[in-house]
Amino acid sequence: MKILRFILQKEFRQIFRDKTILAMMFIAPTIQLIILPLAANFEVKNVNVAYVDLDHSSYSQKLVNKIASSGYFHIKGNPASYKEGLKMIAHGDADLVLEIPPGFERNLVREGSQKISLSVDAINGTKASLGGAYLVSVLADFNSSLDVNIKLPNGTSAAPAAKISIAGSNWYNPRAEYKYYMVPGILVLLLTMIGGFITALNIVKEKEIGTIEQINVTPIRKWQFILGKLIPFWIVGMIVFTIGLTVMYLVYGIFPKGSLLVLYLFAAVYLVALLGLGLLISTFAETQLQAMFIAYFFMMIFMLMSGFFTSTDSMPGWARTLSNFTPVTHFIKVVRLIVLKGSGLRDVGTELLYLIAFAFALNGAAVWNYRKTK
Amino acid sequence: MEDNQSPSTVGRQSSTKEKAIVCKNLTKQFGDFKAVNNISFDVDQGEIFGFLGANGAGKTTAMRILCGLSYPTSGEAMVAGFDVYRQQEKIKKNIGYMSQKFSLYDNLTVLENIEFYGGIYGVQGAEIKTRSNDLVSTLGLEKEAKKLVGELPLGWKQKLAFSVAIFHRPKIVFLDEPTGGVDPVTRRQFWDMIYEAAANGITVFVTTHYMDEAEYCNRISVMVDGCVNAMDTPANLKKQFNAHSMDEVFYELARSAKRTGD
Numbered sequence: 343m344k345i346l347r348f349i350l351q352k353e354f355r356q357i358f359r360d361k362t363i364l365a366m367m368f369i370a371p372t373i374q375l376i377i378l379p380l381a382a383n384f385e386v387k388n389v390n391v392a393y394v395d396l397d398h399s400s401y402s403q404k405l406v407n408k409i410a411s412s413g414y415f416h417i418k419g420n421p422a423s424y425k426e427g428l429k430m431i432a433h434g435d436a437d438l439v440l441e442i443p444p445g446f447e448r449n450l451v452r453e454g455s456q457k458i459s460l461s462v463d464a465i466n467g468t469k470a471s472l473g474g475a476y477l478v479s480v481l482a483d484f485n486s487s488l489d490v491n492i493k494l495p496n497g498t499s500a501a502p503a504a505k506i507s508i509a510g511s512n513w514y515n516p517r518a519e520y521k522y523y524m525v526p527g528i529l530v531l532l533l534t535m536i537g538g539f540i541t542a543l544n545i546v547k548e549k550e551i552g553t554i555e556q557i558n559v560t561p562i563r564k565w566q567f568i569l570g571k572l573i574p575f576w577i578v579g580m581i582v583f584t585i586g587l588t589v590m591y592l593v594y595g596i597f598p599k600g601s602l603l604v605l606y607l608f609a610a611v612y613l614v615a616l617l618g619l620g621l622l623i624s625t626f627a628e629t630q631l632q633a634m635f636i637a638y639f640f641m642m643i644f645m646l647m648s649g650f651f652t653s654t655d656s657m658p659g660w661a662r663t664l665s666n667f668t669p670v671t672h673f674i675k676v677v678r679l680i681v682l683k684g685s686g687l688r689d690v691g692t693e694l695l696y697l698i699a700f701a702f703a704l705n706g707a708a709v710w711n712y713r714k715t716k
Numbered sequence: 717m718e719d720n721q722s723p724s725t726v727g728r729q730s731s732t733k734e735k736a737i738v739c740k741n742l743t744k745q746f747g748d749f750k751a752v753n754n755i756s757f758d759v760d761q762g763e764i765f766g767f768l769g770a771n772g773a774g775k776t777t778a779m780r781i782l783c784g785l786s787y788p789t790s791g792e793a794m795v796a797g798f799d800v801y802r803q804q805e806k807i808k809k810n811i812g813y814m815s816q817k818f819s820l821y822d823n824l825t826v827l828e829n830i831e832f833y834g835g836i837y838g839v840q841g842a843e844i845k846t847r848s849n850d851l852v853s854t855l856g857l858e859k860e861a862k863k864l865v866g867e868l869p870l871g872w873k874q875k876l877a878f879s880v881a882i883f884h885r886p887k888i889v890f891l892d893e894p895t896g897g898v899d900p901v902t903r904r905q906f907w908d909m910i911y912e913a914a915a916n917g918i919t920v921f922v923t924t925h926y927m928d929e930a931e932y933c934n935r936i937s938v939m940v941d942g943c944v945n946a947m948d949t950p951a952n953l954k955k956q957f958n959a960h961s962m963d964e965v966f967y968e969l970a971r972s973a974k975r976t977g978d
Contacts, residue, residue: 344835344838345835345836345838347835348831348832348835348836349832349835349836351831351832351835352821352824352828352832355824355828356821356823356824359823359824360823551817551818551819551822552815552816552817552818552819553819553820553821555785555815555817555819556813556815556819556833557836558785559783559784559785559808559811559813559815560808560833560836560837561805561806561808561809561836561837561838562836563805566836714784714785714804714805715784715785715786715787715804716785716786716787
């Protein structure tokens with residue numbers, strides 16, 4: 343135990359002496375937590391629309407006004423022909439081209455139907471499909487409000503066609519705001535970075551400098567060395583988590599609905615698992631560059647497979663299975679449940695078991711693979 | 717070269733207990749490459765044993781085995797009475813090691829480095845204080861004691877690294893090219909420290925490329941292509957090779973090397 347104390351003392355001295363790393367550990371998460379949720383927003387706004395009005399009627403004008411006032415679209419121009427509209431897409435000036443054919447009003451009134459064409463720039467798939475869908479719903483709305491669809495030609499009201507209107511309400515995130523979904527996720531990613539990257543780099547740095555050889559030639563025990571590396575970064579991680587929760591409350595007004603204790607319990611176990619991953623990486627990598635590459639590889643998988651951006655439920659079966667094998671998936675899920683929904687330990691017990699299993703497996707592998715004698 | 721290959725160990729066989737290091741047919745093989753090829757020698761307690769050889773001759777590999785950092789492929793070796801296959805951790809308790817790479821922490825102060833290494837060898841806190849104060853004043857580093865080690869000139873760093881390697885009073889200290897890149901005056905001081913350590917009963921196992929330093933050793937061995945091709949006192953070796961200096965002895969032996977240095 344005394345030996346462990348000397349190791350911890352040395353690690354803390356080094357952590358607090360390296361101002362750059364210290365700043366990165368504490369300031370970077372704060373800033374990222376403030377900035378990233380604003381950028382990582384999947385609500386589609388500011389879709390640029392060009393419309394080609396070949397009808398110049400009051401109906402076509404009404405339609406354009408309706409689109410403009412919906413709040414999601416910018417009317418970017420009114421090209422004279424569909425061809426010119428496509429040019430605007432090609433130049434990136436417009437995301438959508440809406441073509442209102444000649445005779446739009448007349449056909450609507452006389453024949454009760456009219457086709458209009460919608461062309462979408464699908465490079466940004468999300469923007470294209472959501473923007474297109476929004477526009478279609480604006481059109482539907484416009485359609486149902488048309489006089490021709492409500493009034494009979496002779497001016498008397500007919501019984502309106504039965505319409506189902508749906509009144510929806512969003513639970514746990516009443517305004518369905520994206521930030522409530524993203525902020526807890528980003529908090530998790532920050533912890534993942536601290537746990538996964540910094541321990542790996544820290545140990546591999548000692549390999550590069552040669553001090554690890556000096557350590558390996560001392561009678562220090564494996565567990566002493568490993569605990570000496572885990573404990574300081576575990577503490578740093580918990581502090582970062584606390585800073586993150588504070589920023590989340592101060593900036594976004596999100597305060598965990600569930601028990602803070604349960605949240606911290608999860609953070610504690612999760613960090614042990616991630617530190618184990620960092621440790622495991624460090625036993626394989628000989629240089630910091632290698633460690634960085636390996637860690638980055640895992641980070642990318644974690645970010646894209648964990649349900650951070652996209653729901654794991656919409657992934658194909660194999661991907662869902664794979665995502666269960668990343669600790670991040672479980673932690674993100676739990677943090678969202680506890681923070682937004684107020685779930686208790688009983689609701690998320692399985693996830694705790696998952697994380698404990700990860701903690702044991704990763705640390706076990708790291709201890710096994712760390713050799714004082716080669 | 718045949719007759720040079722029977723080193724003087726043969727006549728000096730005694731019980732392994734008195735020997736600091738006993739090494740018999742030690743081999744380390746990486747694939748087809750025999751980095752250390754069947755070497756045998758032993759080192760007496762309190763002796764300064766010079767381990768010479770060109771770059772790539774296998775010195776560091778052999779030394780790493782003896783320090784318990786690397787498993788041998790075959791052969792036997794005992795260090796401080798412990799087996800290099802099974803008792804590495806016991807060996808580690810009894811040795812000090814100064815590697816080719818500078819191994820103190822640049823971002824810790826002189827005193828913090830001493831405290832850390834002393835501490836992990838199990839030296840008690842109060843004892844660390846007294847010993848490190850002594851050490852700092854012996855080295856004349858009073859003013860620098862609270863400076864970061866990274867700010868010290870190389871010569872001082874090396875002297876400090878050596879002092880840290882023997883801080884826990886090991887039985888044997890292994891020095892891998894301890895004076896590389898150090899000026900002649902500091903090298904001289906460094907060897908004074910080695911002599912003092914030996915006088916205190918610490919066995920010194922040292923590799924070097926400087927032939928003047930080889931002269932300071934009680935006995936030396938010269939490794940060529942993974943084998944120990946000569947081993948004796950510097951005076952006897954010079955006689956044997958009919959040479960005036962250790963330089964000539966070394967050239968004579970190293971000329972036969974087939975491996976290229978690193």
